[in-house]
Amino acid sequence: MQQAPFVFFCRPGFESDCAAEVQAIANAYELAGYANAPTDSGYVRFFLFDEESAEQFFEMLDLNDIVFARQWFWAKAELQDLPLEDRISPIIEMSSGGATGNSVLVEHLDSDEGRELSKFCKKFSTPLTIALEKQGLIHEDSEFRLHILFLANDHCLVGYSPVERSSELKGGILRLKSPRHAPSRSTLKLDEAIQVLMSKKQQKQVFRLGNTAADLGAAPGGWTFQLVERGLQVSAVDNGPMDKKLMATEQVEHFKANAFNWFPEKPVDLVVCDMVEKPSLVANLMASWLEEQHAQQAIFNLKLPMKKRFQEVADCIGLICDRLEEAELSYHWQAKHLYHDREEITVYFRVK
Ligand SMILES: C[S@@+](CC[C@H](N)C(=O)[O-])C[C@H]1O[C@@H](n2cnc3c(N)ncnc32)[C@H](O)[C@@H]1O
Incomplete structure (x- = not known):
């Protein structure tokens, strides 16, 4: 049976570099796995071969140690054909089997397709958070952060990451405004x-x-x-x-x-x-x-x-x-x- 994938966000065009790096990290821990990294998608899925290895991988992965990834989480479920009139119920159903989170990030990718979902993700975030809170799935002191990554408006991955070893920022992106008097955007x-x-x-x-x-x-x-x-x-x-x-x-x-x-x-x-x-x-x-x-x-x-x-x-x-x-x-x-x-x-x- 295929294991639940680890998801890594990267800059579109750098999927193979991110995949090579994650593979090298797994190898260093003597864990066997393989990557699926569609070109220009802005993300990599990494599969470990067994549950025990996946647990170990989850325990040691730290975003600070990964050069080409901006964010990561362990995707425990993939939901497709979500009913557009109620996407929340199936997500709640999948989440309740997993960990609680101290917060939830509704994510999209940094690809052209991903960015088209940005408005929707922003809008969806509040009602989803309220619904998760009602179900007792959000706890301030949880060690985990919940991630819902939308790949289309009826298709998402649901999972979590450790608070201390992933980013609190959506997509792991620190958005900064260019100061008015700066000589260059760099x-x-x-x-x-x-x-x-x-x-x-x-x-x-x-x-x-x-x-x-x-x-x-x-x-x-x-x-x-x-x-x-x-x-x-x-x-x-x-x-x-x-x-x-x-x-x-x-x-x-x-x-x-x-x-x-x-x-x-x-x-x-x-x-x-x-x-x-x-x-x-x-x-x-x-x-x-x-x-x-x-x-x-x-x-x-x-x-x-x-x-x-x-x-x-x-x-x-x-x-x-x-x-x-x-x-x-x-x-x-x-x-x-x-x-x-x-x-x-x-x-x-x-x-x-
Ligand atoms: C990408 S730009 C730097 C931009 C700068 N960090 C900024 O924010 O405005 C690279 C600069 O490196 C300089 N450069 C390249 N080789 C150099 C060298 N051997 N010694 C000094 N400057 C060099 C170039 O003249 C150029 O201005």
Whole structure:
């Protein structure tokens, strides 16, 4: 019998990378399974071969450890041909066999088809939540979150995820508004990276008035803008021109230089890098910054136009970890294909 699938949400076009990564995670835990990842659908279904393996997989999966997934849950039931006049009753019937949740997320995918369901999902969320509450299926202190993923307006998957190891955001998407005076829209990438990849404690530690940062490949200044807004003094390294308003803040010093051989005179609190370069070159550069203690924290993009993107990410992160281990530095890292990332992922490293 086919087991209930695990569902992973990703950016449309990245299904095979997400599937390869989930497969690698299962393999690392010696669990056998297979993925079904329709192209451009925005999601992956992953099936374990037996119930015991599925339980184990559920116990250890953590969204923070998965680069190419934005959200996940264990889909315990699939409901098709839902009566349009009452979709709630069949969902309640399926939910009552499963776990309670501390909340319910009515989800849709980020594909063209999925986004067409967004209005409906928003509208459906309140009556469904009220009905689930009436049935005693919503408990504030539940360890789980209920997910109803609509694939069409009469077709959904019903399941749950652990609150601590999945996202409280619909589709795992952190929606941000571009600030009016930002020099480029890519400012949102760094804003999202800071909020998603750094803990509140790390943010407090780094973003103190007067602390310093270096921005490699900074022009026109979208990332520098985020650092300036958070109170940092920034060394912006780029041969290209920086935004005039940003320079007028007097929090930015512009170095017209090749960022591959520019290092600060004194260590900075954070280095960021958004250069369009081969991922292995950027990974090596970031390893040098951390190894030589020019900075203890780094946020950078790895641009991934190639086909085997998951493999490239694994190689680049492996390369940095190897170099830090050789230097006997302990470290923490997390990487994510963020909502505002396109053909790239964002990585955060901290050495202690
Ligand atoms: C994607 S843009 C950066 C955008 C910037 N993060 C922002 O938010 O406005 C990449 C930048 O990297 C710069 N760049 C590429 N190679 C570089 C190098 N070797 N040294 C310095 N800058 C470099 C380019 O000039 C370009 O301005």
